[in-house]
Amino acid sequence: MNEVPEPVDAPFRFDVLTLFPPLFEGFLTESIIGRAVRNGLVEVKLWDLRQWAVNRFGQVDDRPFGGGPGMLLMAPPVVEGVNAIRDDFADPGHLVMLTPSGRRFDQSKAREFLTRKRLILLCGRYEGFDHRVNEILGPETVSIGDYVLSGGEVPAMVIIDSVTRLVPGALGDETSPLDESFHDDRRLVEYPQYTRPREYLGHSVPEILLSGDHAKIARWRESLRRPSEPPQTQ
Numbered sequence: 001m002n003e004v005p006e007p008v009d010a011p012f013r014f015d016v017l018t019l020f021p022p023l024f025e026g027f028l029t030e031s032i033i034g035r036a037v038r039n040g041l042v043e044v045k046l047w048d049l050r051q052w053a054v055n056r057f058g059q060v061d062d063r064p065f066g067g068g069p070g071m072l073l074m075a076p077p078v079v080e081g082v083n084a085i086r087d088d089f090a091d092p093g094h095l096v097m098l099t100p101s102g103r104r105f106d107q108s109k110a111r112e113f114l115t116r117k118r119l120i121l122l123c124g125r126y127e128g129f130d131h132r133v134n135e136i137l138g139p140e141t142v143s144i145g146d147y148v149l150s151g152g153e154v155p156a157m158v159i160i161d162s163v164t165r166l167v168p169g170a171l172g173d174e175t176s177p178l179d180e181s182f183h184d185d186r187r188l189v190e191y192p193q194y195t196r197p198r199e200y201l202g203h204s205v206p207e208i209l210l211s212g213d214h215a216k217i218a219r220w221r222e223s224l225r226r227p228s229e230p231p232q233t234q
């Protein structure tokens, strides 16, 4: 069982290598993530991959050897970018490449990432990365699910969001992450919750929640935790 996350040396640092830094604008300024950034609990630095373009035209991609559709991100801009990002901060960090072929991200991986203190997130675009990026830099490869997105920016936001929620103080209420779905190794989802009004369109709030008996309510809620739905098969 996983208890309250260990305190981390604030701020937790995320570095994101991306072709589209503006995609992160609202994400990093609003709501829980925005507050965590403003309160100095997390720091997010965006790096534009074009800084390490191979020529003055800003080229960072090229056609795949052997043919095939689309373009690949070239190895030199990514490797040089990561080296510069590592040098920017004392802790070299943990390197993560976002890719559909990586290990599936889940809440236990988010908890593990929290212990890393610094994550460097590589966002792919087009058909992904020249495989020599993997050979040279040896990143951990992470997928957020079995579907294909246009880029690694949304997956990077998923990781930043889920890890930030675990940073002590980020939710305002220290115990909140312990109440949520997947919070321990049983990987159970949360029980149903209700708020006012007590009656709505003929549906009432379960009586037990109005009883004031907190031990009974806790037992009732625990009994309603269940495994998440498996992926739908044909």
Ligand code: SAM
Pocket: 098, 099, 100, 101, 122, 123, 124, 125, 126, 127, 128, 129, 142, 143, 144, 145, 146, 147, 148, 149, 150, 151, 152, 153, 155
């Ligand atoms: N050609 C790749 C394939 O078939 O696996 C898909 C590349 S995808 C269009 C472009 C980029 O989006 C990837 O390099 C990766 O960074 C990101 N991406 C797309 N889907 C993802 C997923 N499910 N998990 C993590 N990253 C993803």
